[in-house]
Amino acid sequence: MNDYLLISFIMTVIGASTPILLAALGELVVEKSGVLNLGVEGMMLVGAVTGFAVTSITGMPLVGIIVAAITATLAALIFAYLTLTLTANQVATGLALTIFGIGLSSLLGEGFVGFTIDVMGPVFPAGLAEHPVLRVVFGHNVVVYFSIAMIGAVAWFLKKSRAGLILRAVGESDSSAHSIGYSVIGVRYAAVAFGGAMAGIGGSYYSLVLTPMWAEQLTAGRGWIALALVVFSAWRPWRLLLGAYFFGVVMTLELYTKAAGITLIAPELLAAMPYIATIAVLALISLRKSAGAQAPACLGQPFKPST
């Protein structure tokens, strides 16, 4: 029986990790291009509410996810226009995007509180997906596989592809990239849009799979944890997977100790654990030598081509 408990524990961890993994992966690409978008939480909420609304109307979760990606991208483009075209302060604009996302999602979601939807099922046939052991590999929905595939894709893109090289060049030295003829602003627009789409998909995972319903501020600060994950990963995609699953374990422990009726630890302390763990992890990684040197050199710096 204990083995099966372990299997279901792992399944829950993977579920809890997937949305922050997606959002963090998007933000990693954004930051690699030299832009710091602190609006992840806001974009996730926009994705969560629009994805839920469309799914509850159409009954098709996949359509909901696509719409979530599109609406969150539109939100990201507001950020891009302000910071890239109008060279506004990235920290302040990112905060504004989060506040905007909280307000907009509460407003749009008002009519959808209490709605229910059918949760997305696993990809593989029941024989595999419901197998007591094999389900740990085959029992997931399409978004989980998508998130893993995207890590590979982003890792390859950044390391091996020409476009990825340009993106990194823009993030490391915007003026050099500009002087050899690359569009710094264009590359950054594309990166911010990608970050928005990924945050939107991640956000919709809460309202479509994990919760599944709509409530105000459904993502409860997970967008900020995704931002911390990017720092933790030292801007390396595969290390992001490690970090996301670590946070998945922390969040799942809360559920399991509650379910097991362990009253020794206050439930509030367990609920606070992911946030405490984030601070602890950020403190620990800074002990690593030259932690700061791994950040893209132009991170957060506005760029205005002097034509």
Place this chain on the structure above:
Amino acid sequence: MLLELEARKEPSRSMLYLTPVIAVLLTMVFGAVIFTLLGYNGLAAVREIFITPAIDIGRWPDLGIKAAPLILIATGLSIGFRANVWNIGAEGQYIFGALAGTGVALLTWDMEGVWILPLMCLAGIVGGMLYAAIPALLKIKLEVNEILSSLMMTYVAVQLLYYLMRGPWMDPEGFNFPQTRLFSDSQLMPEIGDTFVHIGVPLAFIIALIAWFTMSKTVFGFQVRVVGAAPHAARYGGFNKNRTVLLSMLAGGGLAGLAGVFEAAGPFGQMVPQFPTGYGFTAIIVAFLGRLHPIGIMLAGVILAISYVGGEIAQTTLGLPNAAAGLFQAMMLFFLLATDILVKYRLRFGSAAPGGAK
């Protein structure tokens, strides 16, 4: 015809003070359009949220009560923002300060005396400072990003509040409701005359003025401004950056903590789980809209208070959702950041100069 940006030789001072006004006006125009598109009466929404509370004298006490915590917190935050210290966990410091003040109130619940309330305020300031000291020290010692750590601390503070309300601090005669006992007369903020405006409201304005003096007339204020505007010059000038980070974070935390006590001992009159209302986040908008200047912050605090009170009015008269005010507030910040470019650049109409099109 093309709209072009031309760099100004030096930032325009008039634009610096004009753009917040432009941002508020643009928010009203776009807000009307957006809410019309969402199927509400957009014009009425803007009227109820921005005009009605300002012209109805009966609402003014409420405006003051809502503006006070915003002004206090934003004044503290603006000191950090000027030094490029991004403390965005003011909400957590506000909660923790309020809890420290509540702790004193619960210890002195059967006592009387004029010393109790000042002691609560002091506890609030110290509590807020301690809570801000954690991200400050993490930044100084370990280079942990203060944006993330101070924000994470906010979520921890909320859980601490829940724990205390459901556990050790629950009112023993409160029928198991998760809230503390009601504060006694010695613990409540006195009200001015027969209005329901508590003394924290004028105090908030006075403290903002003191902060103005500190920032413009003392060495500390100068140091903060130099560290923020020219970090290299500050180093050559012998200014200790770490000290500035710590002091500006402590200032932010202390004022947020004080605002927390004012709120707990004022409008709430006890501590409840519903205490966090997002003032710590809205204060970020107030700080920016007020151009990080105490006088600007007072005006911005009143404008944001108008949007809060107006949001409540629109909820009852137009059936507008509660979230509408929040959306208007975020738009104000967006438009302020967008129009910021007018400070450094001037708009020019005309055909593109060679190489000027982009």
